[in-house]
Amino acid sequence: NAGVTQTPKFQVLKTGQSMTLQCAQDMNHNSMYWYRQDPGMGLRLIYYSASEGTTDKGEVPNGYNVSRLNKREFSLRLESAAPSQTSVYFCASSGQAGAPYSNQPQHFGDGTRLSIL
Amino acid sequence: AQKVTQAQTEISVVEKEDVTLDCVYETRDTTYYLFWYKQPPSGELVFLIRRNSFDEQNEISGRYSWNFQKSTSSFNFTITASQVVDSAVYFCALSTTDSWGKFQFGAGTQVVVTP
Numbered sequence: 745n746a747g748v749t750q751t752p753k754f755q756v757l758k759t760g761q762s763m764t765l766q767c768a769q770d771m772n773h774n775s776m777y778w779y780r781q782d783p784g785m786g787l788r789l790i791y792y793s794a795s796e797g798t799t800d801k802g803e804v805p806n807g808y809n810v811s812r813l814n815k816r817e818f819s820l821r822l823e824s825a826a827p828s829q830t831s832v833y834f835c836a837s838s839g840q841a842g843a844p845y846s847n848q849p850q851h852f853g854d855g856t857r858l859s860i861l
Numbered sequence: 862a863q864k865v866t867q868a869q870t871e872i873s874v875v876e877k878e879d880v881t882l883d884c885v886y887e888t889r890d891t892t893y894y895l896f897w898y899k900q901p902p903s904g905e906l907v908f909l910i911r912r913n914s915f916d917e918q919n920e921i922s923g924r925y926s927w928n929f930q931k932s933t934s935s936f937n938f939t940i941t942a943s944q945v946v947d948s949a950v951y952f953c954a955l956s957t958t959d960s961w962g963k964f965q966f967g968a969g970t971q972v973v974v975t976p
Contacts, residue, residue: 775962784870786952786966794961802963834906838962846956847894847913850964852906 746770750835750853757825757860765820765856767835774839776818777802777850778810780831787834793818825860832857863888865955867967874943874974882938882970884953890914893957895929895936896964901949912936943974 751766769776774795779787779802789802793812807829809821818837822829836850864887874880886895897909910920912929920927924944928937940947950971954964 777963779966784968786865786867786968787964788966789963792961792963800961832904836906846958846960846962847911848962849896849908849911850962851908854905 748835748837748851748853750833750856752856753854754857755859757822757858759826759860761825761860763822763825763858765822765833765835765858766817767819767853768817769835769837769851770816771837771851772815773837773851774815775837775848776812777836777838778808778818778820779834779836780804780829781834781855782831790820790833827860830858830860863955863957863960863965865953865965865967867953867970869970870968871971871973874972876944876974876976877942880940880943880947880972880974882940882951882953882972884936884938884967886934886936886953886955888955888957890957890959893955896954896956897927897936897938898952898954899949900952900969901946906952909938940972943972945974945976948972948974 748769777792778790788804791810793799796815811819833856835853838848838850866885893914895912899907924941926939950969952969953967
């Protein structure tokens with residue numbers, strides 16, 4: 745019973761490199777989310793996918809793209825990494841089929857620590 | 862727009878002291894949901910509790926208790942008789958019926974419990 749799995753756990757990139765963060769959930773959840781966590785700022789939503797086949801921007805989408813590959817998987821891509829994207833990235837999922845979305849707790853992966861030099 | 866404010870950046874206590882974490886929220890929606898999460902030093906985010914806007918009954922679960930007051934838009938969290946294992950960052954979050962499950966998180970409060 746893995747829950748939400750993120751890969752990789754750590755990554756160091758050089759400015760301008762590209763990278764895809766992977767996320768998969770095994771809880772049959774409809775919605776998936778990508779957050780970044782920076783000191784003193786809590787978690788800020790980058791992108792989300794309310795259901796399979798849909799994606800939408802969150803609070804801080806610039807510099808990122810996402811793909812909802814299927815119901816289980818939601819990836820985050822940095823096309824040209826910048827030092828300002830150094831952060832801890834969390835993937836989350838919520839919402840079982842048939843349940844209202846907004847009252848469901850989100851279940852988080854363990855995070856990816858990304859450093860961009 | 863939704864907003865969650867956790868004004869306390871860090872709280873330091875000695876073991877067995879009580880500690881209360883403040884959370885103030887803003888929303889125009891009449892139906893909304895509030896959550897508390899714990900992030901221990903290992904980094905994972907652990908769901909603690911959810912409250913609905915139409916249920917102001919306060920709750921106690923072991924050493925944890927929550928005080929939800931709509932009149933002051935507050936959802937405070939108290940740890941009674943704190944232990945070293947309670948050292949973590951605690952986040953308050955808000956979700957509304959039209960947000961498609963999106964959360965607005967507060968900045969978090971670091972709790973440090975020393976022996």
